[in-house]
Structure formats: C-alpha cells, structure tokens
Amino acid sequence: MADTDTRTGHLAPAPAAGPYPAGGGSGAPTVIADDVHIVYKVHGAGSGRGSAVSALSRLARRTAAAGTREVHAVRGVTFVARKGEAIGLIGSNGSGKSTLLRAVAGLLPPASGRVYTHGQPSLLGVNAALMNDLTGEKNVVLGGLAMGLSREEVRERYQDIVDFSGIDEKGDFISLPMRTYSSGMAARLRFSIGAARNHDVLLIDEALATGDRAFQRRSEERIRELREEAGTVFLVSHNNNSIRDTCDRVLWLEKGELLMDGPTEEVLAAYEDFR
Amino acid sequence: MPQTLAPPAPAPARAPAPGAAPDPELRALAERHGLAVSGARPPLPEYTRRLWARRHFIAAFATARLTSMYTTARLGQLWQVMTPLLNAGVYYLIFGLLLHTSRGVPNFIPFLCTGIFVFTFTQSTVLAGTRAISGNLGLVRALHFPRACLPIAYTLIQLQQLLFSMGVLAAIVLLCGVPLTWHWLLMIPALLLQSVFNTGLAMVLARIGARSADTAQLMPFVLRTWMYASGVFYNISVFTQHAPHLVAVALNANPALIYIDLMRYALIDTVRAGTLPAHVWPMALGWALLSGAVGYVFFWKAEEEYGRG
Numbered sequence: 001m002a003d004t005d006t007r008t009g010h011l012a013p014a015p016a017a018g019p020y021p022a023g024g025g026s027g028a029p030t031v032i033a034d035d036v037h038i039v040y041k042v043h044g045a046g047s048g049r050g051s052a053v054s055a056l057s058r059l060a061r062r063t064a065a066a067g068t069r070e071v072h073a074v075r076g077v078t079f080v081a082r083k084g085e086a087i088g089l090i091g092s093n094g095s096g097k098s099t100l101l102r103a104v105a106g107l108l109p110p111a112s113g114r115v116y117t118h119g120q121p122s123l124l125g126v127n128a129a130l131m132n133d134l135t136g137e138k139n140v141v142l143g144g145l146a147m148g149l150s151r152e153e154v155r156e157r158y159q160d161i162v163d164f165s166g167i168d169e170k171g172d173f174i175s176l177p178m179r180t181y182s183s184g185m186a187a188r189l190r191f192s193i194g195a196a197r198n199h200d201v202l203l204i205d206e207a208l209a210t211g212d213r214a215f216q217r218r219s220e221e222r223i224r225e226l227r228e229e230a231g232t233v234f235l236v237s238h239n240n241n242s243i244r245d246t247c248d249r250v251l252w253l254e255k256g257e258l259l260m261d262g263p264t265e266e267v268l269a270a271y272e273d274f275r
Numbered sequence: 276m277p278q279t280l281a282p283p284a285p286a287p288a289r290a291p292a293p294g295a296a297p298d299p300e301l302r303a304l305a306e307r308h309g310l311a312v313s314g315a316r317p318p319l320p321e322y323t324r325r326l327w328a329r330r331h332f333i334a335a336f337a338t339a340r341l342t343s344m345y346t347t348a349r350l351g352q353l354w355q356v357m358t359p360l361l362n363a364g365v366y367y368l369i370f371g372l373l374l375h376t377s378r379g380v381p382n383f384i385p386f387l388c389t390g391i392f393v394f395t396f397t398q399s400t401v402l403a404g405t406r407a408i409s410g411n412l413g414l415v416r417a418l419h420f421p422r423a424c425l426p427i428a429y430t431l432i433q434l435q436q437l438l439f440s441m442g443v444l445a446a447i448v449l450l451c452g453v454p455l456t457w458h459w460l461l462m463i464p465a466l467l468l469q470s471v472f473n474t475g476l477a478m479v480l481a482r483i484g485a486r487s488a489d490t491a492q493l494m495p496f497v498l499r500t501w502m503y504a505s506g507v508f509y510n511i512s513v514f515t516q517h518a519p520h521l522v523a524v525a526l527n528a529n530p531a532l533i534y535i536d537l538m539r540y541a542l543i544d545t546v547r548a549g550t551l552p553a554h555v556w557p558m559a560l561g562w563a564l565l566s567g568a569v570g571y572v573f574f575w576k577a578e579e580e581y582g583r584g
C-alpha cells in the first residue's frame with residue numbers, strides 16, 4: 001500500500017511531542033513503553049536451508065546464523081497510556097502494530113527498551129485457544145478457562161456469552177462443532193468469549209472488522225463498556241471509522257517507528273492525507 | 276478525553292540509541308504508579324501458584340485435545356481401545372507366533388504387552404512434549420498462562436491413553452491365565468511415579484524443542500535406542516548377567532526399565548520380587564523426583580522466551 005517514502009519530518013509537524021505528558025494527563029498511567037525495539041529472528045529465511053550440502057557446510061563452519069534473518073519490527077517506540085483512554089493503532093500493513101500489541105501484552109519480549117504495565121494486559125485473541133472440532137459450548141468453556149476465568153465464572157457468564165454472540169438466534173448452533181460455523185459466526189463467538197472478561201488493559205487486533213452490521217454495533221458498545229469498567233483499550237484496525245467511533249487518541253506507526261501520537265482527528269487527517 | 280500533548284520535550288533528552296539504558300524518568304513514573312515490567316518471569320512459588328490456578332484449564336485443554344483427536348474418524352473414541360489392542364496383536368503375531376522368542380520368560384505375552392504399553396507412555400509423552408510449545412505457538416503468542424500448562428496437559432493426554440491401554444492389558448493378562456491378586460494395586464503408585472517422571476521429561480524437551488525444531492526429528496531415534504535398552508521385548512538379565520559390573524548397574528538404573536519392571540511385578544504373578552533390580556522402589560521414586568524437579572525448574576527458567584520469533 002503506502003510503501004512510498006515515509007517523509008517523516010515533512011509529514012508530522014509536531015511529531016510525538018512529549019509522549020509522556022508531565023502530570024496534566026487524565027488518569028494514572030496504565031502502560032508505559034520506553035524506547036521499545038522488537039527484533040524477530042526468522043529461521044529458514046534466505047537460501048541455504050533445505051539444501052543438505054549447505055546445511056553441512058554451515059555445521060562445519062559453525063555459522064549457525066546463516067539462514068536466520070532478523071526483522072526489526074518495532075524501532076524505538078515510546079508512549080504513555082493512561083486510565084480511561086482508548087488508543088487506536090494505525091499504519092499500513094506490516095508497520096508493526098500487532099507486534100507492538102504483543103509486546104504490551106508481554107507475549108513478545110522487546111529486544112531492548114521496556115514495557116511497564118498495570119496488571120496483566122490481555123490480547124483479545126482467544127481464537128488460538130479454540131478448537132474447530134469442538135462444539136461451540138465446549139469452546140466457550142475452554143476459551144474462558146484459557147483467559148484465566150475460574151470454572152464458576154465461566155458457568156456464570158456462559159449464557160451471557162452465548163446470547164451476546166447471537167449464535168443461537170437461528171437455531172441451536174452452539175451444540176454443533178465450530179467447524180460447521182460460517183466465518184462470521186465463528187468470529188462473533190470468538191469476540192464474545194474474549195470480551196466476557198473485564199481487563200485492566202485490553203488489546204484488540206482487528207476484531208471489529210467481523211460480523212454483520214448489528215454485531216459490529218454491539219461489539220463497539222461492548223468495547224466502550226470495557227473501557228469504562230477497566231482502564232485502557234488499544235485497538236488495531238484498518239477501518240478508520242471504527243477507530244473514529246471508539247478511540248480518542250491514535251498512534252500512527254510506519255515501518256516500526258512512531259510517526260505521530262495525538263488526538264484521533266488530527267492523526268487520522270494526517271494519515272488520510274498520507275495515503 | 277483527547278490526550279493533550281505537552282509542549283515539546285527537549286529533543287536531546289529522548290531518542291536514545293537502541294539498547295540504551297531505560298529512561299529514568301519513565302521508570303520513576305512506572306514505579307510511582309505501581310506498574311511492573313510486562314511479561315517478566317514470576318518467581319518460582321508465584322509461578323507454581325499461577326499454574327495451580329490454571330488446573331481446570333489444563334484439564335479442559337487435555338480433554339478437548341483428546342476428543343478432537345478422533346472426532347473425524349467414524350469409529351471415534353473407540354480408537355482409544357483399538358489402538359493398543361492392534362498394537363498388542365501385531366507384537367503377538369511377530370514375537371509370539373512367528374519368532375517364538377519367549378526365551379524362557381513365563382507368561383511371555385503379558386510380559387511383552389506390559390513392556391510395550393508402559394514404554395509407549397514414556398515414548399509418546401516425550402514426543403508430545405517436544406512439540407508442546409512449538410506446536411502451540413499460536414496459543415502461546417495470544418494468551419497469558421504459565422507455559423508449563425502445555426507439557427503437563429500433553430502428559431495428561433498420554434496418561435489417559437495409557438489408562439485405556441491398561442484396561443486392554445488387564446483383559447489380555449487375565450485371558451493368559453494370570454490370576455487377579457492384591458498385587459495389582461501396586462500399579463497405582465508405579466503409574467503415579469512414572470507420570471511424574473514423564474512430566475519432567477516432557478518439560479525438559481518442551482524447552483529444547485521450542486528452541487530448535489531439529490529435536491523433533493532426532494527424538495524418534497533416541498527413543499528407539501532407549502527402548503532396546505529397556506528390556507521391552509526380552510528380559511534384561513540376559514545382558515546384565517555377563518556384562519561388566521558398571522554396565523550392569525547402568526542398565527538396571529534405567530528409569531524406563533524400572534517402571535516397566537514395577538508394572539510387570541504388579542500384574543504378573545510369576546514375576547518375583549527377587550528378579551527386580553535392586554532398590555527398585557527407591558529408584559522409581561528418585562527418578563520421579565529428580566526428573567520432575569529438574570524439568571520444572573529448567574522449563575520455568577525460559578518462561579518468558581517461549582513464543583519468541
């Protein structure tokens with residue numbers, strides 16, 4: 001997409017002016033990122049791998065690093081997020097948004113720099129814990145437990161989760177294996193499970209792009225609720241409208257660097273110009 | 276509330292080089308509000324507490340994996356019984372009917388099947404453990420939980436499969452004319468100790484397997500060698516009688532052999548206590564404690580690295 005020159009200086013007139021406001025901020029800080037760099041090691045990149053001869057010569061020369069490439073996904077991002085904020089993350093594909101979220105969640109340790117958080121931020125990504133061969137019912141329980149709910153909490157919230165997802169509106173689908181669901185239904189169930197818990201810091205990666213119109217409205221509402229109950233919400237999205245509807249502050253990442261940090265309208269305007 | 280940006284901070288104050296020391300100002304801010312470094316490894320007691328809090332997740336995960344394992348097969352869960360039965364059938368065909376290799380072992384079929392089933396428990400736990408992290412990267416990268424949940428869950432899955440095998444085994448043993456005695460109760464401690472031993476092993480290999488994918492390719496060969504050294508198909512005393520003392524001691528200390536012998540001792544009345552390796556119960560306990568403790572600590576040491584690039 002926007003893989004042209006980033007023209008950093010030209011674009012951001014007041015780039016990330018003091019990402020840690022001295023005092024005056026609204027609430028207590030919930031997430032502090034201090035010069036975060038994230039480097040992925042990718043095995044099997046480049047040539048060499050696969051060919052037995054080159055693998056042997058690598059062993060002989062003791063250069064294990066060959067075939068391994070480093071990807072510098074996030075470069076020196078610094079910001080302070082406060083209680084009550086909903087922060088959108090925007091940027092073109094591959095700009096490091098999801099990677100940054102994982103670092104905030106503590107799932108991907110930064111190569112250098114620090115992320116301080118209040119409590120345990122959770123990624124709204126219960127998908128990975130769910131299994132397609134299991135029924136919706138069992139997945140609700142499994143997903144809830146995977147997120148750290150107790151068995152009693154899962155039992156209490158079970159009906160709410162099913163009702164919110166709207167899976168059963170068209171018949172008894174919850175007792176069918178998830179592989180029989182349409183992609184929209186599966187996404188709705190996933191969101192409902194993930195949003196069933198109150199989080200100190202909630203990280204959402206493109207979750208709103210799924211489901212039909214009615215469900216999108218419901219989930220935006222739920223995010224607002226979560227934000228009031230909890231603290232801080234981070235939202236990664238390519239849909240500027242959903243960012244506009246839910247977020248009051250936006251971080252713009254490009255090629256792993258924080259290009260702009262400010263009120264939603266300002267940053268979105270600059271971003272739309274840029275595209 | 277829009278985040279009002281403070282007046283531009285003095286430029287040189289930030290923008291440190293990559294790998295620079297943490298900003299003291301931000302660190303102070305974090306400390307003032309009680310923020311902790313994200314994703315830091317908790318101390319061992321706290322880790323254990325969190326692991327215990329996730330016990331229901333471990334059980335649910337293991338059950339879910341088990342049910343989804345056979346869900347598309349038409350015979351479904353029946354395979355849990357069929358697999359060990361077919362295994363026993365194959366070995367009976369080869370060793371019992373074709374080769375007549377009982378080599379003076381009374382009750383050879385029960386002897387053989389016990390060996391195979393017990394060793395298979397360790398073998399498949401090790402194989403599953405090797406992939407416990409590397410096969411669940413999606414889960415590890417998305418959710419927070421003590422990673423030790425995964426190797427433990429995989430051990431549970433294998434234990435459950437073993438229990439099905441033991442049911443089959445009991446039927447085979449009784450059909451071969453071995454009487455049902457109180458001795459059978461000894462199966463329980465033997466199985467418990469072996470499970471702890473296997474869990475430790477699974478955790479060690481989960482960490483190694485998370486690091487290098489080559490481990491998963493290598494393990495089958497290591498395991499096969501181990502199997503032949505564990506007296507699964509024959510009585511190990513064939514070797515130990517004539518081997519040098521040290522080799523005999525080493526062969527007899529093999530944990531797989533110890534757990535197999537204990538199970539045979541519990542099940543088969545013709546296996547007398549005198550034929551077991553010396554100090555067999557203390558050895559079984561020692562191996563379980565050693566493997567469990569070492570595996571747990573070894574796994575915990577790398578907790579924050581799992582799921583990394």
